[in-house]
Amino acid sequence: MSFDVEAVRAQFPILSRRIDGNPLVYLDNAATTQKPQCVIxxxxxxxxxxxxxxxxxxxxxxxxxxxxxxxxxxxxxxxxxxxxxxxxxxxxxxxxxxxxxxxxxxxxxxxxxxxxxxxxxxxxxxxxxxxxxxxxxxxxxxxxxxxxxxxxxxxxxxxxxxxxxxxxxxxxxxxxxxxxxxxxxxxxxxxxxxxxxxxxxxxxxxxxxxxxxxxxxxxxxxxxxxxxxxxxxxxxxxxxxxxxxxxxxxxxxxxxxxxxxxxxxxxxxxxxxxxxxxxxxxxxxxxxxxxxxxxELDLAGLQSHEAALLARAEALATDFDGLRVVGTAPQKAGVLSFLMDGGHPADVGFLLDRQGIAIRTGHHCAEPLMNRLGVPGTARASFSIYNRLDEVDALFAALDKVRFMLA
Known part of the structure; x- marks a missing residue:
């Protein structure tokens, strides 16, 4: 039985919000997750x-x-x-x-x-x-x-x-x-x-x-x-x-x-x-x-779903000119940190927000790690169980517009 992401999403009121007329795509789950109605x-x-x-x-x-x-x-x-x-x-x-x-x-x-x-x-x-x-x-x-x-x-x-x-x-x-x-x-x-x-x-x-x-x-x-x-x-x-x-x-x-x-x-x-x-x-x-x-959720199903989200994001990142993934360990969970040519992470985050895409930018309270990797910080998209594959696609469609704006 496949993981029913729509049934899960329906329990999170905030996911129906719109940002500047755009549907909210919340990809900042490593900072904090949203709350289901039962918790509220x-x-x-x-x-x-x-x-x-x-x-x-x-x-x-x-x-x-x-x-x-x-x-x-x-x-x-x-x-x-x-x-x-x-x-x-x-x-x-x-x-x-x-x-x-x-x-x-x-x-x-x-x-x-x-x-x-x-x-x-x-x-x-x-x-x-x-x-x-x-x-x-x-x-x-x-x-x-x-x-x-x-x-x-x-x-x-x-x-x-x-x-x-x-x-x-x-x-x-x-x-x-x-x-x-x-x-x-x-x-x-x-x-x-x-x-x-x-x-x-x-x-x-x-x-x-x-x-x-x-x-x-x-x-x-x-x-x-x-x-x-x-x-x-x-x-x-x-x-x-x-x-x-x-x-x-x-x-x-x-x-x-x-x-x-x-x-x-x-x-x-x-x-x-x-x-x-x-x-x-x-x-x-x-x-x-x-x-x-x-x-009470299907543990194997939700883990498989999260893995599919990350796999889709990494595949799209590979084909995206001018984007470099930071952090390519063989075992990863739900995080895509990246840099874009010609754009500071803060600018990337701002331009994504104007399109309804919520990510985090900066050193993520890990400044020594960023220094070790030789980067000023990263843009970070982080996924959770209520995210859909089409939201990953929406992230990269928005990044394509960001690339055009930063050119």
């Missing part, structure tokens, strides 16, 4: 039916809000195959999730220790480790990539040693779409750096489905709700219970304590010890609904 409804229903704080109330609204809030935790735990629900920590997004780990790691590092990241990193999975290493006098090693955007696995292995305390890398590159072989890389870390923890930046990987944290073998997996058809301002840090139960607390305040005196405090149990203050309750509930909705 979940947010509205929370605010109109049970708006209340969670866990501490002594009334019906608080009970209902808490039930929905914790049900979302169960939903996410099942979705990523967490060992137990307490391993799911709510955050404001991938960035905060990574910072929780970096904050704790900085207290454990010593001079002579090493952290390994890659040339593919988003700033959130790079600057955090720079700061953690700087505080402790540790060393940050960067594993290189080939010019195609594929990680050099031999060089990656060479970065690993008994001095390595943490290894961080993306599941999927936000800038190039490169898919890293997570399981293979984790196994290599276990072999060559037995003291190291492994964190996977899953911001771009999670929306493509099939994330099983136990099968991946990592210690931490971080992702954002807004890139998984959920609300902005909410995300997840998954970590092994044995690690999180002893991890240094990130913030202090309400909820994360079990008892307090004027002189001291004792921390709460997981997951609450890492969730200080009033959480983004509506966002969590909306993310739970997004995960439920996405989990």
């Amino acid at each position: 409804d979940a947010l509205v229903d929370y605010y109109t039916q049970c708006n209340s704080n969670v866990h501490r109330g002594a009334h019906r609204l608080a009970d209902e809000a808490t039930t929905r809030f914790e049900a979302a935790r169960d939903q996410v735990a099942r979705f990523i195959n967490a060992g137990q629900r307490e391993e799911v920590i709510w955050t404001s997004g991938t960035t905060e999730a990574i910072n929780i780990v970096a904050h704790g790691l900085a207290q454990q590092l010593s001079a002579g220790d090493e952290v390994v990241a890659t040339e593919l990193e988003h700033h959130a999975n790079l600057v955090t480790w720079q700061q953690a290493c700087a505080k402790a006098g540790a060393t940050l090693n960067i594993a290189p990539i080939f010019d195609t955007g594929e990680l050099d696995q031999h060089a990656f292995a060479a970065c690993l040693s008994n001095r390595t305390r943490l290894v961080a890398f993306p599941h999927v590159s936000n800038s190039l779409g490169t898919v890293n072989p997570v399981g293979t890389m984790v196994a290599k870390v276990r072999e060559l750096a037995p003291r190291a923890l492994v964190l996977v930046d899953g911001a771009q990987g999670v929306a493509h489905g099939g994330v099983d944290v136990q099968a991946l073998g990592c210690d931490f997996y971080a992702f954002s709700g807004h890139k998984l058809f959920g609300p902005t301002g909410v995300g997840v840090l998954w970590g092994r219970e044995s690690i999180l139960a002893e991890w240094p607390v990130w913030q202090t305040g309400g909820e994360m304590i079990s008892s307090v005196s004027y002189q001291s405090a004792e921390w709460n149990r997981l997951p609450y010890r890492l969730e200080a203050g009033t959480p983004n309750i509506a966002g969590v509930i909306g993310l739970g609904e997004a995960v439920r909705w996405f989990g």
Whole structure:
């Protein structure tokens, strides 16, 4: 049974918009995905039916809000195959999730220790480790990539040693779409750096489905709700219970304590010890609904559909004079970064927008990667499950007009 993209599209109200008289062609999914009506409804229903704080109330609204809030935790735990629900920590997004780990790691590092990241990193999975290493006098090693955007696995292995305390890398590159072989890389870390923890930046990987944290073998997996058809301002840090139960607390305040005196405090149990203050309750509930909705789709079908979108885009790019694809790794997911002769990426994006085509331009919060590749930035079209093949065709028809305007 083929993937029914029209049935999926019909659930996204924003996709019926027009931009300057043109149908919206939304190809900026690596920045954020659009939201299905059921997620929008979940947010509205929370605010109109049970708006209340969670866990501490002594009334019906608080009970209902808490039930929905914790049900979302169960939903996410099942979705990523967490060992137990307490391993799911709510955050404001991938960035905060990574910072929780970096904050704790900085207290454990010593001079002579090493952290390994890659040339593919988003700033959130790079600057955090720079700061953690700087505080402790540790060393940050960067594993290189080939010019195609594929990680050099031999060089990656060479970065690993008994001095390595943490290894961080993306599941999927936000800038190039490169898919890293997570399981293979984790196994290599276990072999060559037995003291190291492994964190996977899953911001771009999670929306493509099939994330099983136990099968991946990592210690931490971080992702954002807004890139998984959920609300902005909410995300997840998954970590092994044995690690999180002893991890240094990130913030202090309400909820994360079990008892307090004027002189001291004792921390709460997981997951609450890492969730200080009033959480983004509506966002969590909306993310739970997004995960439920996405989990009911045909996984093999949607992955095949996304692969077809990228294949069509790459084929058209090959035949398009004056266009150069940036990032040609053999394993990619849903991203086409490119440059056009005679046109700055910002100009290309502006001219596409006037035709209703939404892409992103710039260095995509990966400035060191752009410098490594010798480009000022790229124009980036990124695809999701609700995009159609004819929208890929529309992108290249619009690019043909851009080429004419820039000539």
